[in-house]
Amino acid sequence: MTGDASEIALSRQDLREVTAFAAACAEVVLDVFEGEEPDDVRPRDAVGAAWEFARGGERGKALRDTAWAALAAARSADRPAAREAARAAMSAAGAAYLHPLARATQVKHILGAGAHEARAAELVAGDDRGVGAAHLRRAVHRATPAVVEVLTRFPTAPGGGGRVGELIRMLDADLRSLAPAD
Template sequence: MAHRIDLTMKDLRAVAAYAAESAARVLSIFEQCHPSDTRPRDALEATRGFVQGGKRGKALRDAAWAALKAARQAEDAAASQAARAAMCAASAAYLHPLATATQLRHILGAAAHAARAVEIAKGDGARVDTDPFQHAIRSAPASVIDVLCRYPSAPAGGGRVGELLRCLDRELREISAETSAYRAGR
């Protein structure tokens, strides 16, 4: 059985803010294909409400499910990934305090789906040099990296999105290790 991890509401709000920012960067990919479908945008708005002090309740959960439904109904693969990023952002508030690798999807799922959306939109040759991927690394606050490092490394599987998630995980843990080494050397 996995041990419990200390998580505060401040930790959850930081993770959700990071996830919402990642998803917001690709929302236009979805909206260009489905201009009248507001479900992914609604999921991001619900996430921002939580980040600003709102509750983790039914409205946030329902917004996440609705964004997932939008992703499943999208005919365009890039739009589907962008909607999945919004779903992951709304789901970030539900990060569980259990030390299981699968929880990393709550932390990095939005960024991984956002990067995949851009890869598909630009053509699969783009790969990990996509702007959302690099931005996800550069913009990760120390508080989110700290939460990430409390969990085991990202799990195997999950196709290309899983690969992106593992790559983000490695990069952010490396930043944490470099920061720790720097502080120890002072």
């Protein structure tokens, strides 16, 4: 529990649940990146590290380093779809670092991997928004009640962020609709 009203209590198990959700989203599109860069393991390593944390591992420098490495892989990829797939992997490893701050921007830590997954899939399909929507529906089904409960502790997703921001807001709304009424 935190002492500041602007902070949200997050347990280690909460972080593991969020990270497992993010890793499950990101691994869906790893092949998009690996199809372009078959010898670059940085996104796969980030997803693997996220799974390791989600299953009881430590949240330390190695996990954070894999997130940064996946971001570097995204920046070096030529195709936009591959960049988004690597960003999904970066988001998966970064989900373990969700901050207990009552800020809308923290929702990106929870839902970023799912949004980047959907965007990568859209781009592979020639920017087909229906494909992205289908990926968001699958992400909703991946989310456990614990992920939804953690999400609802935070304000709704912020505006901006282009298409990925729009996908985050769509996923946010869909998941919040699953929360039990008070």
